[in-house]
Structure formats: structure tokens, C-alpha cells
Amino acid sequence: MQDISGDQGVLKDVIREGAVKYSGYLEHMDKPFDSNCFRKTPRLMKLGVDITLWGMELGLLSMRRGELARFLFKPTYAYGTLGCPPLIPPNTTVLFEIELLDFLDSAESDKFCALSAEQQDQFPLQKVLKVAATEREFGNYLFRQNRFYDAKVRYKRALLLLRRRSAPPEEQHLVEAAKLLVLLNLSFTYLKLEQPTRALHYGEQALIIDQKNAKALFRCGQACLLMTEYQKARDFLVRAQKEQPFNHDINNELKKLASYYRDYTDKEKEMCHRMFAFCDNGPTVGEK
Template sequence: MDENFEENMDQVEEEEEIGNDGLKKKIIKEGDGYETPINGDEVEVHYVGSLLDGTRFDSSFDRDVPFKFKLGLGHVIQGWDDGIKTMKKGEKALFTIPPALAYGESGSPPTIPPNATLQFEVELLSWTKVKDICKDGGILKTILTEGENWQTPKDPDEVLVKYEARLDDGSLVSKSEEVEFIVKDGCFCPALSRAVKTMKKGEKSLLTVKPQYAFGEKGREPTYGDECAVPPNSSIQITLELVSWKTVSEVTSDNKVLKKILIEGEGYDRPNDGAVVQVKLIGKLQDGTVFLKKGYDEVLFEFKVDEEQVIDGLDRGVKTMKKGEVSVLTIHPDYAFGSNESHQEYATVPANSTVYYDVELVSFEKEKDLWELNTLEKIEASGRKKEEGNILFKKQKYERASKRYEKALSFIEYDSAFSEDEKQQANVLKISCNLNNAACKLKLRDYKHVVKLCTKVLDADSKNVKALYRRVQAYIQLVDLDLAEMDIKKALEIDPDNRDVKLEYKLLREKVKEYNKKDAQFYGNIFAKMNKLEHLNSTNGARKQDVVSMTIDSKA
């Protein structure tokens, strides 16, 4: 036996059984840490194999070379696969392996007789992590060179890779110096897109790929003269390196504005609504035609975010960028120029065009955040946002106007630090913004939200006729006619001569009549059906009685 094993025999612990098939283990020396290898990992061990009578039949020490194999893939006897999975790095253990988990009835002549129980003293030197990417053994990844940072590519990202694919016998299938592709679109074979999503920048890995993630039942014909064909149902080995990638993110939830980062920006800060940004900008059509170029002369192109000074997709895209970032924005017509033809500086943008903007965010100055303002500045900012909302409402841009009113309210929502005079000003603004927002929500047919907003106003001012009037409109649409009637009567009590309220009351009475008529018709139909059903039941009952009578008579 090796001296290292003998030195540690005094540290042998109690023997434990692994599984239910008779495999036993004694720890000779404890390992380090808590991790153990898993199926697919490439392990490196030193070992001594003996029969129960002490006859040694094999030893890696005799060759002075550790033994390497992939765990759990049937490359060694079952007892090894099961036992080494329980070991930590640096651990030494004695395994007693029954015939069923070793060489069975046939043995391994001439050194191992039939039905032999074996003992192996094993030292786990190290292992290389192998990731089972698809959890089915179809793609096993062994990291050859660790990558940088922690980020990995996602489906929309554009990656640059190098790869070399070979058959299990080493024959070259394909080799690429550098190739770029979108992850979800894939490249070469299905394994590449799946594997690259688990890799870090600069990582180099070896992929063991089963046929279902390679070329399946059809195989592959060679593309170049130095390549070989992939036979049907063949596994392949791919050495894959992730050189770099460009992150592509969805700026809008409907996937109609996408951003591909070419150069990462600095820090974490990004422009907010109202920020003034300075950019370099090139707008292109799908065929590469440039229709706009700004900021490349002595003066940078400057605009204010969320002020409709540029197209919506550009506005939204710039808000996601960091200082110094260079990105390409892909903008659907809905967020660009829509169904109208647009004449720009260098070329016309046809109707319904997807456009592309190369954008460099050189610098920006954020609009002050709430916490940076004193109480007077908060009231002034709220007033400005309310007026911006009013302008947008007049332009029939109700959704944007609604957001302005909500922004205006955010400045004055918490007024505990306000003076009494400032609280009065804030209350007037709150009522005005909630009423105006309710008008927006009516236009947007968000009637439940209208009710909430008007209720807030009435909590502050129970005699506010506008709030009652707009809540009536919402209740009518929600078919809460009793509640609508209560509000309209209260509004008329407060302002009997209000023309709009009178017209709404007239509309409400018509709606009530209409629904009463429908209800009468509905219940009338139900009663008619019930009467008809009762008549049929009584008729059927009489017929049944007649049949019973006839049966009795015939028997008599």
C-alpha cells in the first residue's frame, strides 16, 4: 500500500453504507470544504485496488500518474461512480465494493476473479466542474478558462464567439475564428445558443454534445474540404470561446423599442423625466440610409426628456442610458413616425418605417429629485407639472397628461413640513390635479380609477360639484345607477342651475328607463318560460297518469 494511506490509518472513522446495494465507505482523511463532485464532473484521483485477501491488482501510484475520468457516465465501475460522488476535495477513503457494483459474475481476468468483492483506497485530488446545461445530459460543459465578471448573455443579445467542433474520434467537423450571432437565433447547431447563455465574457469551455443538440438523425455534410461529415445520431465535442457580446434590452414592454449597447457607460445614474441631455445622434432607415445627423459638429444635440422634443422611442431609450454609453436603438413605427411620411434633414422617412438610432449620451443634467427641493420649490414644481398636463390634455394626449398630473401630486403628497399657508396651496393643487386626472381617465375609459380620484376630492371637499359630476359619469358607465343617482341629486342640491349636471341627470333618467325596460323584458321572459314549463309539466303528468291507467286497465 502507498505510505500516505498507511500513515493515516489511525484516523479511520466508522464504516458507513452508501445506498442500498452494499457499497461501504470508511474515511481515512477528511477533505476540505463542503462541496462534492456531481455527474459529468471530470475528477482526478489516486487509488490502490485490492481483493479482500489484500492482493493488490492495480495502483495509480505505480504509474505515478493520477487517474482522470468523467463521473456518472459509466466510464468506471458503478461502485466508483456512486462512492466518489460522496467525497470532498483532498479526502481519502476506503471503499468496499460488492460484485454487483464491480465486475460481477464474470470478473476481470486474470487479476479479478468472478464474484469478487473489491476494496479501493481513493484520494480525491481535484475535479473540474461540468455543467449539465439542459439537465438531461445532452450538453455537458467543462470550463477550460474562467471568464470575467458574473454577467452572461440573454436571448436578444448579440455574441461574438470562436468555436471548433470535432467528432469523438478527433475528426474536424467545423472551425470558426470569429462569428457573430443573436443568441436566440443560434449558430452552427442548437448547442451553441444554449451553452453561450451560461458563459461569461472571455470564458472558454469544452462542450460534450449529444445528437439531439447537435445534428440529430440527419447528420451534417461538410462545408469545406478540410471538414468531415457528421454521421446521423453522432455526438460531437465543441471548444467554444465567448469573445464578447453586445447587450440587447427591451426598452418597452411590448418589445417595440430595443437597445443594443456598443460601449458601456459610466456608473449607475441615468436621466430622469425632465432631464436635459446632450447627445450625438445618427438616424437610419433599415437599408442604412441616413435621414438625421446631429451633435457631430461643434455643438452637441440637446433636448429635454419627456417633453416630446424627439420621437417617443428615442425619448424612452435615452432614459435607460448611462453617461458615455453608445447604443443602437431599434424603434418600431408606433414609437417613431407612425403611419405618416416624415421629411428629415437628409432623407424622407417612409410611412410605417422601423428606424435605427446610433446614440452616444455625452452628458446629462437630471431634473431635481423630490428630496432635493424645499417646500416652496415643491409647490412650484407641482404647479408646473399641472400646467404641462393641461397643455397635453388640450392636445388630446390623455395618457401623458395623466402622468403629468400624477407627477404634480408626488411633489405635494406628503405635506407635514408645510406651513399652514403652503398646506392650503397644496390642497388646492391636489384637488385640481385629481379632478383633471379624472377627466383624463374618463377619456381613457378607466372608470374605476375615475371613481377613486373623485372620491379623494370629495374627501377633501364634500361639496365639489365637478367631482360629483365626473363620478356620476363613471358610475353610469359602470352601471352603478343607484350610486349615480345619489351623486347627481347631491350635485343639484349644491348647484341647481348647473347646465352640465342637469344634462347628465337627464341622461341618467333615460338610462334608468332603458335598464328598467330591459329588466321588465328579461323578467317577463323568465316568467313566461316558467309558466310554459309548469304547463308542460302538468300536461306530461296527465299523460303519465293516462298511461298508468291504461296499463292497469289492460292488466285487468
């Protein structure tokens, strides 16, 4: 085992290189006394905040994304001389099996976002772009976990930073390019949240930056279809198809639109038929 603390207090054995899953074991015990492996979505844990064992924090800092490793934590790096009765006896060395599923370096972003607007303005544009990119990356991570509400919060933080920041004309295109990506993310996220009005809003904001952006046109078309605004949906989707004629998703959405519109017109015809039938068969003025 590799000594990563320098005093034999934290020993590491790499099982496989490559949010954190962990299981803690006492000596000679097969069942873990602590584990988050049974959660459907492993919880995000922030170094220096959510991790209470010094040994686990040191261990995580030594790991790479996707790595699975076992650690031996001496009492100094685990539960100390008192332990954690009744589960952990005093002066106990514990074995932890930890898998680092993923990680995001958000420390710089968190510090920047905690500053006032005036303090943020003192930093160069590249710093703002980097922080916004980190927030967007965090949003993407949450989106992949189907945590759409949390993803939306991160995307909005990124968008706020970019909208607040003024840039010289020769660098404005960098801000617009970053905003475009975030707006597209927000549009898609609101579709997942079943809020098509908001999805359309952010899709149209993206089109202000790039009026021929196929993804923005597609998102707007999807939103309009959900709102049963079939003509607007068709206009957006046809424009998207013009930009990417062989895009499978766009072509399928147009087929879905045609099917929905056909069902809609059939129902309209049926309703009109019933109305006229009622008028033809109903009582006339003067009848008793």
C-alpha cells in the same frame, strides 16, 4: 430682416405675431425640403434636446406664442460647410418658416423632478407648488391635444410631489388646493381613457378635500353612470345639482341617467316577463 444672431447669421422677418410648425426651403425652391406642417398634431420639441439646428434654436428663443416668422440661416447656423447630401448642398443658406403654436417653460420643473426626494425636501414649499403647477399645466396642454395618457402621467407627477410634501398647518391649505385641482384633472382624464373605476377613485379623493365640490361630485356621477351603478350616480349628480342648480352639464347628465335607467328597467321587465312565460308554458312535473 432683423439680425438676431449679431453676425448676420440668423435673420428674422416677422409675418404674424402671436408646439412648433416649421418648413425649410432651399434657395429658388417652392417645395420645402423639411416640414412638420402635415402632422395632425405637431410634435413637442424641447430646446437643447430635439432641435438640431443652432439657427432654429436661436430663432425660437426670439419668438412669442402664436408668432409666425421667416428666418434665413447661414451655413454656420444650419447645415455647415458640408451640408446634408444629397438634399442640402455644401455651404447653403436656408430659409425656414416657423410658427410657434405654444410653449411651456418646463426646464425648472424637469430639473426639480430629476432630484432625489431628499434633495427636493430642501426647497421651500412655494418651489414645490410652482413645479406642481407647471406639471399640471403641461398635463392640461396634452389633454387639449387629446393625448390623455401623456396628460395622466404629468398629472400624476404633480400629485406625487404634492402628496410627498409636508407643510406647516398655516400653509397646508395651499397644498390641499393644489391637490384638488390635480385630482379633478385625473378624474376627468380617466373618464376620457374609459376607466371609470379610476375616475371615481380620484373624484372621491377630491371630495375628501372638498365634500361639496360640484365638479368632483359631477365626475363621480359620470363614472358611476358608466359603471351602470345608477343609484350611486343619482346620489352624486343630485348633490352636484344642489351645489350648482343651473349647471347645464349636470342637468343633462341627470337626464341621461333617467333615460339609461328607464331603458335598464324596461329590459329587466322584459327579461322577467320571458322567464315567467317560460315557467307558465314549460313542462310540469309528471308530464310525458
